[in-house]
Structure formats: C-alpha cells, structure tokens
Amino acid sequence: MAKDGPNWEGLLKWSLAHSDGTGSNRNLSEEDRRWFMEAMQAQTVDVIKRMKEITLVMQTPEQVLEAQGIAPADIEDMLDELQEHVESIDMANDLHSIGGLVPLLAYLKNSHANIRAKAAEVVTTIVQNNPRSQQLVMEANGLELLLSNFTSDPDLTVRTKALGAISSLIRHNKPGITAFRLANGYAGLRDALGSGSVRFQRKALNLIHYLLHENSSDCSVVSELGFPRVLLHLASSEDAEVREAALRGLLELAQDRRGENSGRLGEEDEKLKQLLEERINSISLMSSGDLEAAREERQLVDSLWNAHYNEPSSLREKGASCSPWRRFLTS
Numbered sequence: 001m002a003k004d005g006p007n008w009e010g011l012l013k014w015s016l017a018h019s020d021g022t023g024s025n026r027n028l029s030e031e032d033r034r035w036f037m038e039a040m041q042a043q044t045v046d047v048i049k050r051m052k053e054i055t056l057v058m059q060t061p062e063q064v065l066e067a068q069g070i071a072p073a074d075i076e077d078m079l080d081e082l083q084e085h086v087e088s089i090d091m092a093n094d095l096h097s098i099g100g101l102v103p104l105l106a107y108l109k110n111s112h113a114n115i116r117a118k119a120a121e122v123v124t125t126i127v128q129n130n131p132r133s134q135q136l137v138m139e140a141n142g143l144e145l146l147l148s149n150f151t152s153d154p155d156l157t158v159r160t161k162a163l164g165a166i167s168s169l170i171r172h173n174k175p176g177i178t179a180f181r182l183a184n185g186y187a188g189l190r191d192a193l194g195s196g197s198v199r200f201q202r203k204a205l206n207l208i209h210y211l212l213h214e215n216s217s218d219c220s221v222v223s224e225l226g227f228p229r230v231l232l233h234l235a236s237s238e239d240a241e242v243r244e245a246a247l248r249g250l251l252e253l254a255q256d257r258r259g260e261n262s263g264r265l266g267e268e269d270e271k272l273k274q275l276l277e278e279r280i281n282s283i284s285l286m287s288s289g290d291l292e293a294a295r296e297e298r299q300l301v302d303s304l305w306n307a308h309y310n311e312p313s314s315l316r317e318k319g320a321s322c323s324p325w326r327r328f329l330t331s
Helices: 008-017 030-059 061-068 072-085 089-097 103-107 115-126 131-139 140-153 156-170 174-182 187-194 198-214 217-223 226-233 238-260 266-284 289-294 297-310
Strands: none
Touching: 008 217, 030 072, 061 217, 072 103, 072 115, 072 131, 089 103, 089 115, 089 131, 103 131, 103 140, 103 198, 115 140, 115 156, 131 140, 131 156, 131 174, 140 156, 140 187, 156 174, 156 187, 156 198, 156 238, 174 187, 174 198, 187 198, 187 217, 187 226, 198 217, 198 226, 198 238, 217 226, 217 238, 226 238, 226 266, 238 297, 266 297, 289 297
C-alpha cells in the first residue's frame, strides 16, 4: 500500500525559488507566509486522513480484504505505517478519537501471527510514556487481549511482542499493575522465564524487576510461585544480560526478605551460595578487559553476597569487586 508523506519535493522547490544564493535571510511576503503555513498544515491533515483510511481497512472483515486482493503482508505494511504516525503522542491519542484503537486491538486476535505481533508493536508505541493512551487501551480491554497472547499464543514471537506491549502499558500505571496482578500475570512471567528464548526471558526479567521495585510486597508472591529457583537457574545463563537480570531479581528478593528472616531463601539458600561462589571464581579468573565488561555482574554478585551473608564477598579481597551497586530500572 502506498504511503502518503510530506511533499518534500514541493517544499524544496519553494525553498530554492525563494533563495538568493547568498545564504542571507529574506523576509517572506504575507502571501508566501500564508502559502507556507497552509502547506505545513496540509501535511498534518494528510496524516489524520491517512490514519482514517487505515482505520477503515482495519474495520473491514478479513474475508472482504482477501477478496479484494489484500494480502497479510499488505496489512503488515499498513501497520508499519500506522506505527510511524503514532510515534507522536498527539497522533497516538487521536487514533482513538477517529475510531482506530478498537480495530487495532482486534488485530491482536487476527488469524495471522505476523499481524498479531505487529499489532502488539503498534500498541507498544501508542502507550509508551503516554498516560492518556494507557487509559484508553485499558478501557478498551486491551490488557486482557495482550495477556491472552502473552500467556497462550502458539507463536513465540507473538508472545514476546505482547509482553513488550504489556510492559509499556502498565509501567507507571497503577491500575494497570493491579489488573496485571489480579490476572495472574506473575504466573505468565514465570512461564516466560522457562521458555528457553533469551529475548523472551530478558523482557520478562526486566518487567519482574520493575514490578518488585515498585511493589516490594509482591516479593512474597514471587517467592511462593517458585521464582527463586528459576532465577537461580537463569543466573548461570550463557547470556550476560539474562544472567545479570536474574541476579538483579535475586538481589531484590534478598533485600526485601532480609528484614523478615535474615535474607534467607530457605531450601534454595545453599544453591545460591554455590552459584555465587562459582561466579566469584569465574570473575576472579577474568582478564582486565573481561572484568570491565562484567562490571555490572561483579557489583551484583558482591551486593548479593553481602545481602545474604552480611559480609563483603571475596571479590573485594581479590580486587575484583566494584563500588556498591546502584539499583536502576531497565525501560
């Protein structure tokens, strides 16, 4: 499908026609100024017009589109274009007012996996750092649709894209976080950690860290669901980002539980000690270049040892530790 964009060629011709070639500024006549403003406004109108056209396509039944020769790949291209338009917060919020949000969410249940995945990407763009669109998507039952794809879609890419959209939807959105918890979202995150997909695991770990940081009371829920065991397993992952994110999760749990029972993880505590000793030994054997690359992990291992055993790790004695780890949130 063709994309209607700004008339750059026309604007360039206009600019060249009004340049004297010396680089000096020239005052515009009132007529020229009015023409230029109308041209710029026309581009904004064209975007809205294009979004309305895309909305009409999204509202058209799938069998009708197929009868007209519209292939799934064409729909994907159309959603790519829509995603570009809604990168503007104003346009993202306008999508609902022109009737496009509900049919976009309906694409989350499209029969084609690529379209379901792309629809989730567009939703991610719409709700990211946008409280108004977060509210609109929540009111349109968007979270329920995304949760269904996240937990039960047969396509792993669809599940991963849905999790990305959920993360953006509930971030800094207390009603969204509450709804996620009530919908047993943590169980879905636990399943994602066991998926074997590094990308899926990363997204799940980042969201877990954010949720535990925002709601420390959820640490008990996470522990009851068996997360410590899964995090211990992932803390030995070959992927550095997964390994570090798992260590962050364990540290979050340790810092919360320390006040209750000296930071112990019960039957998993001995496994944690073994894991930390293995990581300490591996870090101690690293070259100076590798040590710098593993800076985050070194901080985490040392902080986790200190949180559990109330003493610095042997990394400090070996000169392989870093300054105290500062917690941060991965967006």
